[in-house]
Structures are given as C-alpha cells and as structure tokens.
Amino acid sequence: MIKASVVGATGYTGLELIKILTRHPRVKISSLTTRSEEPVSLDKLIPSLPKNHGLKLETFSLVKVASNSDVIFLALPHTQAMDVAYDCYKAGKIVIDLSADFRIKEAKLYEVWYGHKHSKKELLGDAVYGLPEAYRGQIKKSQLIANPGCYATSILLGLKPALESRLVDTDSIVVDSKSGVSGAGKKLSETTAFCNVDENFSAYKVNQHQHTPEVEASLAKFAGKKVSFTFVPHLLPIDRGILSTIYLKKKKGISAKKIRQAFTQAYESEPFVRVRPEGTFPSVKDVAHTNFCDIGIWAHERSDRVIVISAIDNLLKGASGQAVQNMNIRCGFPEAMGLV
Numbered sequence: 001m002i003k004a005s006v007v008g009a010t011g012y013t014g015l016e017l018i019k020i021l022t023r024h025p026r027v028k029i030s031s032l033t034t035r036s037e038e039p040v041s042l043d044k045l046i047p048s049l050p051k052n053h054g055l056k057l058e059t060f061s062l063v064k065v066a067s068n069s070d071v072i073f074l075a076l077p078h079t080q081a082m083d084v085a086y087d088c089y090k091a092g093k094i095v096i097d098l099s100a101d102f103r104i105k106e107a108k109l110y111e112v113w114y115g116h117k118h119s120k121k122e123l124l125g126d127a128v129y130g131l132p133e134a135y136r137g138q139i140k141k142s143q144l145i146a147n148p149g150c151y152a153t154s155i156l157l158g159l160k161p162a163l164e165s166r167l168v169d170t171d172s173i174v175v176d177s178k179s180g181v182s183g184a185g186k187k188l189s190e191t192t193a194f195c196n197v198d199e200n201f202s203a204y205k206v207n208q209h210q211h212t213p214e215v216e217a218s219l220a221k222f223a224g225k226k227v228s229f230t231f232v233p234h235l236l237p238i239d240r241g242i243l244s245t246i247y248l249k250k251k252k253g254i255s256a257k258k259i260r261q262a263f264t265q266a267y268e269s270e271p272f273v274r275v276r277p278e279g280t281f282p283s284v285k286d287v288a289h290t291n292f293c294d295i296g297i298w299a300h301e302r303s304d305r306v307i308v309i310s311a312i313d314n315l316l317k318g319a320s321g322q323a324v325q326n327m328n329i330r331c332g333f334p335e336a337m338g339l340v
C-alpha cells in the first residue's frame with residue numbers, strides 16, 4: 001500500500017481523484033486538503049462515496065501532507081501549484097501536478113502564455129510530461145510528473161502516430177476541439193454561466209489557447225522538427241467530454257491503409273487508447289466517466305485529406321484518470337489498476 005494525498009481536493013479534478021483513489025486497491029488516502037478553515041463535508045461533495053469512508057477535508061499543511069504521503073496529487077489552479085510542488089518535491093515525495101505549472105520547459109514561454117512569473121524555474125528540467133503513451137519510460141523514474149492538459153491529451157494522442165510515421169504534412173495541421181464546461185473548473189465566470197452555455201455553442205481563445213505550447217513541444221518530438229498547428233477550441237453545452245477533430249494532409253503516394261495501420265500499430269498495446277474500426281467515429285458519451293481515449297480515422301484514396309477524431313473525458317483521461325495512470329506507472333502497479 002502507498003499513501004496518497006490530494007491538494008485542492010474540492011475542485012472538479014480533486015473530486016475525481018478521490019473517487020478513483022478510494023477504489024484503488026494499492027492506495028490509502030492520507031490527506032485531502034482545502035484552503036477552507038471551515039469544515040467541508042465530503043459526503044455532500046461526493047454523495048456516492050461508500051459509507052464509513054473515514055475521509056475528511058483538512059486545511060492544507062505542508063508539514064502534515066509531506067509527512068504522511070508517498071504520492072501527492074496537486075489539483076490546484078495553474079500558478080498556484082508551483083510553490084507547493086517545489087516544497088513537496090524537496091521533501092522527497094512523488095508529485096503529480098495536474099496544473100500547467102511544470103508542463104512547459106522554458107520559463108519565459110510559460111510566463112507569456114500564463115501571464116505569471118515562474119517562481120520555481122529550477123525544477124522545470126526535472127519535470128516529465130505525463131503522457132504515458134509518449135513518455136512512459138521517463139514517467140517510471142520521475143519525482144515530478146506534469147500531467148498534460150485535457151485538450152493537449154486529445155490532440156497529442158490524435159496526432160502522435162501520424163507524425164511519428166512521417167506519413168502526413170506538418171505544415172497544415174488544423175485542430176477543431178470542443179469541450180464540456182467542467183474543463184474550466186468549478187469557479188464561476190460569465191463564459192461558463194448557465195445562460196451563456198445552455199443551448200449555445202461558441203469558439204473561444206481562437207488560436208491562442210494556453211495548451212498550444214505544450215502541444216507544440218510534444219509535436220516537435222513526434223515529428224523530429226518544429227510543428228505548428230491551427231487550434232480552435234469551442235465550448236459545448238455539456239458538463240464533461242472533449243472531442244477533437246484533426247484535419248491533416250497525407251504526403252504524396254501514401255495510401256489510406258498505411259495511415260490507418262500507423263494508428264492501429266501504435267496503440268495496439270496501449271491500455272487506454274482504442275482505435276475505432278474503419279468508418280466509425282467516437283462520441284464524448286462513449287468515453288464519459290472512463291480513462292479511454294477513442295480515436296476514429298477517415299482516410300481514403302480519393303482524397304489527400306486525413307481526418308482524425310479523438311474523444312476523451314476531460315476530467316479522467318484529460319486529468320485525474322491520467323494522473324492515476326501516471327501514479328500506477330511510477331509506483332510499478334498495473335497501469336490500469338483502479339481505472340477500469
């Protein structure tokens with residue numbers, strides 16, 4: 001058994017972490033923290049928790065969390081995680097940070113996209129980007145895992161086989177993503193208010209979403225060269241789920257069969273990526289409340305276009321499920337433990 005804590009446990013991803021960790025056979029939850037000094041009822045936050053779970057939320061104390069945990073999940077807003085991550089890391093703990101604070105290697109780039117000075121630049125080099133399908137070997141040895149963003153997960157998994165196999169052009173990639181409202185976290189805002197979201201559908205942060213630099217960094221690794229992409233995120237009037245539609249162009253002389261094979265071969269032994277049979281495409285409901293990323297591919301001899309559609313649950317494969325997948329890899333547990 002290992003002891004795991006969740007810092008920022010009352011947020012959307014924190015609550016999902018609690019649900020997964022309570023059923024994980026190799027984990028005992030040691031601390032769940034909040035900024036609140038008033039008592040917060042976990043039973044009210046997660047009515048589905050088993051009876052007599054014995055868990056409570058406590059005001060965050062570094063000394064307490066660090067002394068009673070092997071693994072610490074940080075489910076804090078970006079910019080708020082870096083100092084806590086640093087302290088937990090220096091205390092020798094395995095830190096899995098769900099925020100963006102350690103996803104981007106260059107502090108300057110982080111500061112441009114997040115509008116906040118990075119106070120723990122010295123740790124950026126130690127952090128491993130926690131996309132298991134790409135960096136499993138590094139995750140196994142890392143003390144600081146930067147869990148990817150939700151859009152980033154759906155985009156990178158939809159592009160990795162195509163770029164690594166060098167079968168598509170890299171200068172005309174277009175990504176059209178749609179997310180449910182929980183992607184923005186629980187804080188209230190005008191954009192995510194019911195009357196703005198209900199019966200509505202709109203693009204936002206057109207070609208300037210903050211996940212762009214982390215996606216570009218991994219795309220460059222997959223392609224072996226710098227790759228840029230056009231990225232338009234949209235807000236869907238649903239609570240959870242991301243669907244990314246990715247438009248690519250085949251290189252000259254590449255068959256549709258080869259494209260499809262690149263995906264099936266890349267993911268055949270991946271526990272959480274399912275490539276759909278030809279002619280079928282995923283929907284957000286297919287993966288809701290699961291850690292799966294489902295991918296459908298359209299490629300045909302009559303066109304030089306390739307269309308990849310990937311679907312995830314933003315709170316699971318896009319956040320807390322992937323974070324536990326990373327914990328499993330890091331701690332030597334079966335990768336799908338507690339997740340299926």
Ligand SMILES: NC(=O)c1ccc[n+]([C@@H]2O[C@H](COP(=O)([O-])OP(=O)(O)OC[C@H]3O[C@@H](n4cnc5c(N)ncnc54)[C@H](OP(=O)(O)O)[C@@H]3O)[C@@H](O)[C@H]2O)c1
Pocket residue numbers: 007008009010011012013014033034035036074075076077078080098099100148149150182183184185186187314315318319
């Ligand atoms: N939502 C998603 O789909 C998703 C996907 C991938 C990654 N992420 C990332 O995961 C992290 C957590 O996301 P989330 O959606 O769970 O966020 P959230 O619902 O807004 O929850 C964040 C929690 O952090 C705590 N907190 C501590 N300091 C805070 C501060 N200064 N301001 C606001 N809250 C503070 C709050 O708990 P108390 O009020 O109890 O202290 C809050 O419940 C974020 O960095 C986010 O970008 C989210």
